[in-house]
Amino acid sequence: MPRHSETKYRLVTTFQRRLNALVRRLPGHTLLETTGRTSGLPRRTPVGGRRVGDAFWLVSEFGERSQYVRNIKADPHVRIRLHGHWHTGTAHLLPDDDPLTRLRTLPRMNSLAVRTVGAGLLTVRVDLAD
Template sequence: MSRDADPAGPMDLKQRVVTAFQRHVANPVLRRVPFQTVLETTGRTSGLPRRTPIGGRRVGDTFWLVSEYGERSHYIRNIKADPSVRVRIRGRWHEGTAHLLPDDDPMARLRTLPRMNSTAVRVLGSRLLTVRVDLRG
């Protein structure tokens, strides 16, 4: 199966275009911005750290985010293989455990998260999926 293949069918054109832009243009720049929130997962096949700029909000010892493409997202696939993650929030790394919440209402969740990122997720995304990260330390 190709890297971008989806078990349920081929990836749609919008997702391919958005993902290519994010992977090759936006993410390499945003990962280097000191106060950009970043999710670090462990690559499910490589075992290497994989860093993805994300939007979301910390509430106490919990970090909430909504994935644009749900289980099609590589970082979601990595979480399914190993839920131990790190989240860089305001320049500081926090270890945590990620939980995929398919029964949560991602549209309602987006209304509680930062507006700019939430708007982009609503406009660009499909198959939205809520993720909760329980932070340690």
């Protein structure tokens, strides 16, 4: 990874750790809950995306470097909190999907942030069971 991308990754993830600790507490924000690949504990990450039918779509700004993507690779069973209600589902990483095209179908402000700070974008689809 080029040095600029690595610096960007470190700055953004440091900022996000602090911000996410606050955002996770907001009742209306969308959360993705994965199972920690090492600890086995629930890990909740604020995400931006959109439900389309029985699927929830999002784009990971750092692709396979994102901790929640690593957790999904270890165990794809997840939960999504949408509008205050939890939904179970199975996450699928879609490296063949065009994440920039996908971002055009997702909420604008989140998509702008992902395009601005991201490197190595990766589409994720969660098939909702309920």
